[in-house]
Amino acid sequence: MNKNKHSLYNASLSSFNLKKQEDLDQLAILSHYLQNFNSIDNEHLETSGKDILRDRFDFHNLDDIMDSSLMRNLFDDVMNVPFPPTDNSQFTFIDLFAGMGGFRLAMQSLGGRCTFSSEWNSFAQKTYFANFGEMPFGDITKQETKQYIPRQFDVLCAGFPCQPFSIAGVSKKNSLGRAHGFKDEAQGTLFFDVAEIIEKHQPKAFFLENVKNLVSHDKGNTFRVISNTLRELGYTIHYQVMNGKYLVPQNRERIFIVGFRKDLFGDTTSFEFPDIEGELPKLKTILDPEVDAKYTLTDKLWEYLQNYAAKHKAAGNGFGFGMADPEGISRTLSARYYKDGSEILIPQTGLDGEMINPRRLTPKECTRLMGYPEQYIINAVSDLQGYRQCGNSVVVPLIKAVATNLVQTLLNEEH
Numbered sequence: 001m002n003k004n005k006h007s008l009y010n011a012s013l014s015s016f017n018l019k020k021q022e023d024l025d026q027l028a029i030l031s032h033y034l035q036n037f038n039s040i041d042n043e044h045l046e047t048s049g050k051d052i053l054r055d056r057f058d059f060h061n062l063d064d065i066m067d068s069s070l071m072r073n074l075f076d077d078v079m080n081v082p083f084p085p086t087d088n089s090q091f092t093f094i095d096l097f098a099g100m101g102g103f104r105l106a107m108q109s110l111g112g113r114c115t116f117s118s119e120w121n122s123f124a125q126k127t128y129f130a131n132f133g134e135m136p137f138g139d140i141t142k143q144e145t146k147q148y149i150p151r152q153f154d155v156l157c158a159g160f161p162c163q164p165f166s167i168a169g170v171s172k173k174n175s176l177g178r179a180h181g182f183k184d185e186a187q188g189t190l191f192f193d194v195a196e197i198i199e200k201h202q203p204k205a206f207f208l209e210n211v212k213n214l215v216s217h218d219k220g221n222t223f224r225v226i227s228n229t230l231r232e233l234g235y236t237i238h239y240q241v242m243n244g245k246y247l248v249p250q251n252r253e254r255i256f257i258v259g260f261r262k263d264l265f266g267d268t269t270s271f272e273f274p275d276i277e278g279e280l281p282k283l284k285t286i287l288d289p290e291v292d293a294k295y296t297l298t299d300k301l302w303e304y305l306q307n308y309a310a311k312h313k314a315a316g317n318g319f320g321f322g323m324a325d326p327e328g329i330s331r332t333l334s335a336r337y338y339k340d341g342s343e344i345l346i347p348q349t350g351l352d353g354e355m356i357n358p359r360r361l362t363p364k365e366c367t368r369l370m371g372y373p374e375q376y377i378i379n380a381v382s383d384l385q386g387y388r389q390c391g392n393s394v395v396v397p398l399i400k401a402v403a404t405n406l407v408q409t410l411l412n413e414e415h
């Protein structure tokens with residue numbers, strides 16, 4: 001068998017057309033099955049994974065292939081990625097709205113094993129696959145995606161998008177015979193899908209991340225529904241706005257929400273958000289000494305940005321480009337960075353020492369700015385998609401700092 005050994009990682013790239021959603025879905029099933037085959041907690045995933053092995057790869061003797069040692073030997077290349085799954089895990093988690101995998105990196109580093117991931121963007125799926133050897137499932141709002149979630153897992157992680165809630169009075173809903181509570185208030189939003197999964201699977205804890213304005217969004221209505229919903233589902237909640245600038249050289253404020261099941265941990269726990277304040281890191285530490293000339297702004301674009309900034313300055317507005325100080329920290333990296341790089345421009349000097357057109361950060365520098373390890377792969381997609389993914393990502397060391405306290409409570413305080 002060894003001399004005819006298949007490499008799933010290489011075979012998947014040649015056998016699957018990653019531009020087709022059907023093939024992305026099949027690769028999600030197969031890669032999830034492979035990484036969890038010795039501890040599967042989902043009959044639907046097990047059946048689907050075996051069917052794909054038989055039908056797509058023409059493996060008929062499933063009894064032999066399902067032998068754990070042979071499976072690992074047969075498909076060892078799927079683990080030949082920068083961040084393979086944890087062998088001796090202390091807890092399990094799922095990764096919703098997974099993006100580039102910032103939550104996964106943090107949780108894996110603390111002894112967690114990811115048993116399900118989901119991300120709707122096909123480009124982010126490819127980046128995730130290149131780094132973790134696992135293709136995330138797609139749209140989490142679809143029941144066909146949710147059916148692959150394992151029955152039990154310890155922690156739900158999600159950096160879910162923020163959407164407004166449309167609230168009608170409870171009395172009006174009652175008069176119409178409609179339900180109230182989160183099943184009605186949150187319906188139609190992505191948070192509803194998170195809440196639905198929490199209600200069904202009852203994880204021991206959850207870890208959510210969002211923009212700092214979540215508390216004031218829609219006049220406070222959005223956060224009211226979210227916090228009330230999580231409490232209604234039987235969890236204590238802790239939340240705090242934190243700034244990643246103490247861990248990476250970037251001003252980036254986000255809200256974090258952590259919760260624990262009351263029936264397992266009681267009404268109170270020792271969990272607290274970490275104190276991360278200290279000396280600010282410097283932007284120059286994540287910059288490459290030399291970069292490709294394609295990242296330097298063209299004369300036309302640089303002129304446009306200067307004129308745009310001058311016009312708004314004259315009008316008393318603060319809009320304009322952000323020339324970063326390598327000795328300081330940068331502005332917040334956004335998903336629109338690919339357009340012109342205007343919020344974080346790096347100053348440059350020519351051979352004669354005179355200032356020349358500034359440049360954008362490279363996608364690799366953006367991963368460092370978000371705290372991703374050096375071995376993280378971002379060039380599995382185009383620069384444009386890499387910028388978008390980094391701008392939508394989490395600050396990995398900040399996630400890890402919060403997760404460290406979460407995991408400590410998880411492992412030590414369950415009744």
